Amino acid sequence: MTAVLRDIPVIATDRLVLRGPLESDFAAHAAFYTSPRSHLVGGPADRFQAWRIFLSGLGHWALRGYGMWMVTERDGGQPVGRVGFINGLDWDEPELGWHLYDGYEGKGYAYEAACAARDHGARHFGIAAPISYIVPENARSLALAERLGASFERDGTVVGTPCQVWRHPRAGAA
Template sequence: MTDVRIETERLLLRPPLQQDFERYAELYADEEAARHVGGHVPRAIAWRKFLTMAGAWSIQGFAMFSVIERAGGRWLGQLGPWKPDGWPGNEVGWAFHPDAWGAGYATEAGVAAMDWAFDRLGWEDVIHCIAPANAASKRLAARLGSGLLRSGRLPAPYDAEPTEIWGQDRAAWRARPR
């Protein structure tokens, strides 16, 4: 599945490539951008985190996509299916470079990734694990048709912080207005 490519009007979603790392490292070096996705980290740790997605693609056959702007080839962020061991469900998660915020890229990519997760992976439901203070991610989840399901905790090393678990099932996704 590592040759998966999804095109939308403005975006290309594909598995990560080494050329994506520079902007990925910028995202994780930015305190505000990385605040709700595990915190900012030095470049060496960002590299290890980056390789996690490539490994998930190789082992599980899915992981978050690199989201690429079709017009210029700029890496905008990552978004897509994600299910580490011990996770509270089948997640479609996201993290975007701060210069990509506010342009609707996450919503456009989210719709494509949710379709892919339900259609190609056969998932019956999808969750989004969101830090309680992350208002922007809550708005994105709501735009995708998800609602707050419950409070929860993620597995270590993220278990110290509470998490809101948003989501929906396949029937709700299919019934949403297009």
């Protein structure tokens, strides 16, 4: 029997569904976290550590009332990545974060999902102008932050790693 937190909202866009994680999503999650692709978000991790990261996402929803959604294709339900809000231990404030699984970049999925998550966060979680922690060598995330209208705010650190803090525009700002 599969258990899920029933309070995780489901968001549908034209091509994607943002929903809570299911155990059946773990294979895609583990493939990402055990690969070198995850080095910009705390990986690589072994399969056991990937499982802990997966479960911590559910704990975040339970404790904070918001978290990372599993992003799936609307047609077929294939997991393409995760997007949402993280406010970890010693974080400055809630972060809008994202990562896509192998083979799903370059399709506009991260932009579509991040816009939907950011809008939902402003309307339902009171996160009107989130930050994103981005390591300077992550050119794809920097480009996405700019496309989302975020701007460089300052240098910072997250989990002991130097990064840049990018501020997203306040909800409703032109």
